[in-house]
Amino acid sequence: MGGNLTSEEMEIIFPSRIPSAFPSPGSGHDKPLLSDICVYLSNGAFYRLSLNEPGSSPQWIFTFVSKADKIVPQTTDFDISYKGEETFLASTVFLSPMSGQATHDTDALLLINISEIEDIQANESTAKVPPGQGGGRAESEQTFMSVVHLEYVHGSNEPAEKVILASPVFVMGKDYVSFYELNRQNNGKIKSMVTRLYAMDFSRLMTGGGKIDLKEGDLDDQKQDDDYYDILNKEAVMMMVDSSGELVLLDAEGNVMASLATGLGGEPGENDGETPRGVRSVYWKID
Numbered sequence: 001m002g003g004n005l006t007s008e009e010m011e012i013i014f015p016s017r018i019p020s021a022f023p024s025p026g027s028g029h030d031k032p033l034l035s036d037i038c039v040y041l042s043n044g045a046f047y048r049l050s051l052n053e054p055g056s057s058p059q060w061i062f063t064f065v066s067k068a069d070k071i072v073p074q075t076t077d078f079d080i081s082y083k084g085e086e087t088f089l090a091s092t093v094f095l096s097p098m099s100g101q102a103t104h105d106t107d108a109l110l111l112i113n114i115s116e117i118e119d120i121q122a123n124e125s126t127a128k129v130p131p132g133q134g135g136g137r138a139e140s141e142q143t144f145m146s147v148v149h150l151e152y153v154h155g156s157n158e159p160a161e162k163v164i165l166a167s168p169v170f171v172m173g174k175d176y177v178s179f180y181e182l183n184r185q186n187n188g189k190i191k192s193m194v195t196r197l198y199a200m201d202f203s204r205l206m207t208g209g210g211k212i213d214l215k216e217g218d219l220d221d222q223k224q225d226d227d228y229y230d231i232l233n234k235e236a237v238m239m240m241v242d243s244s245g246e247l248v249l250l251d252a253e254g255n256v257m258a259s260l261a262t263g264l265g266g267e268p269g270e271n272d273g274e275t276p277r278g279v280r281s282v283y284w285k286i287d
Contacts, residue, residue, distance in 0.1 A: 010042040014073035014094070021080035024087075040078055040091065044071040046114075062117050064110070070096040075107065081170030083203060086115040090168040090175045090202065092150065107150040107164060109177055111202050116144035135196065136214050136228075143208035152181045152194045152230070160184045165195075165249070166239035172263035175202040176247055178239040195236040197249060198228045199260055219258050231258060 005013065018039050020032040027033070034051040039058065041047070044065060047058040064072040078091035089112040094105050134154030140146040150164065161182040168177040177198050183191040198214075205212055217226025236249040236257050245264030249257045 007043065010071065010073060014042045014075065016041045017074060017077050019077050019079060024082035038078075038080055038089070040074050042071075042073055044073060046089070048114075061114060062112075064093075066096050068096045072110070076164055077167040079168055079170050079175075080114075081175075083173065086113055088112065088170070088202060089114050090170060090177070092164050092168060092177065095147075095149075107162060107179065109148040109150055109168060109175075109198070111146040111148075111175065111205060113144040113206055120144075136216065138200075138205040138212040138214060140205055140207050140209060140212060143206055146202070146205040146207075146212075148198070148200075148205075148214070150177070150179045150196075152192060152196060153183050163237075165236055169241065169247075170202070171241065171247070173201060173203070174262070175200050176239070176260075176262075178236065178249060180235050180237070182235075193233050193235065195231040195234055195249060195257065196228055197231070197239070197247075197258060197260070199247075200227045201225070219260075222260065229258065 016039065018037060021036075021038060022031070023029045023033050023036060035053070037049050037051065039047045039049065043063070045063040046061045048061055049058040050056050066072055072093045072095065074091045074093050076092045078089055081088045081090070089110075091110045091112075093108055093110045095108050096105055135149050135151045136154075138146045138148045151159070151162075153159070159181045161180070163180045165178040165180060168175055170176075175198070178196060180195045182193050185191045199217075200214070214227035215225060217223055217229050219229050219231070231249070234257060235251065237252050238250045239247065240250070241247050241262065241264065245262055247260045247262050249259075251257050
């Protein structure tokens with residue numbers, strides 16, 4: 001899709017985004033900092049800048065294109081997280097098909113180690129995003145990137161309906177994202193209906209070793225190493241973290257279809273000896 005649109009059309013359909021990302025835990029701050037702002041443009045370019053330094057200019061970090069040499073635009077807000085001294089990005093993106101592959105664009109989750117890319121020479125920072133595997137695998141051709149196709153049926157099938165339920169979110173060392181997909185047979189009858197929820201330890205997916213199988217879990221018997229959960233024949237319309245710190249999926253009537261403990265809630269004494277932090281909403285405001 002990206003190659004057939006003007007820059008103005010790209011900005012309207014896939015607008016540039018600036019999230020209110022929290023600073024690293026060791027910074028001593030508990031609100032987003034104007035000294036560390038991340039910008040993902042509609043042309044696939046990613047920048048960092050500081051508004052606390054007069055006269056400073058945005059620093060270009062990378063530009064991603066697909067292996068079909070088309071722009072990789074983000075489709076929702078992205079999220080930033082920190083692990084040790086490294087900064088990570090999670091973004092849902094549109095991947096255009098390569099010749100001889102599926103003829104439709106594909107939604108995908110792009111996981112990026114920004115710190116590792118910043119160490120690469122600037123003229124090498126335009127990277128090709130691999131076409132990916134089915135939604136049960138991650139693909140990591142470089143140690144700074146991993147791609148997961150957000151799809152239930154893999155191949156040339158184009159879903160009758162596909163909805164990314166929310167922006168990806170990092171919580172306590174995992175990345176969460178969810179989608180709803182409906183597929184129909186040629187006669188119009190429903191072939192499959194599924195809501196899938198990913199809950200992945202993102203750092204283990206950046207190996208540079210190629211394909212990584214993801215583990216399907218059971219919502220009734222959740223394990224720490226589960227990567228995703230499928231809810232068959234049910235449609236979720238929203239993913240969110242509630243006030244108690246649980247990640248929940250909601251149906252159209254507001255009923256909770258599924259919930260996962262994220263580590264934000266829990267009993268006092270958890271979270272490295274601290275009391276539970278709970279959840280607050282933080283956003284940019286223009287006066």
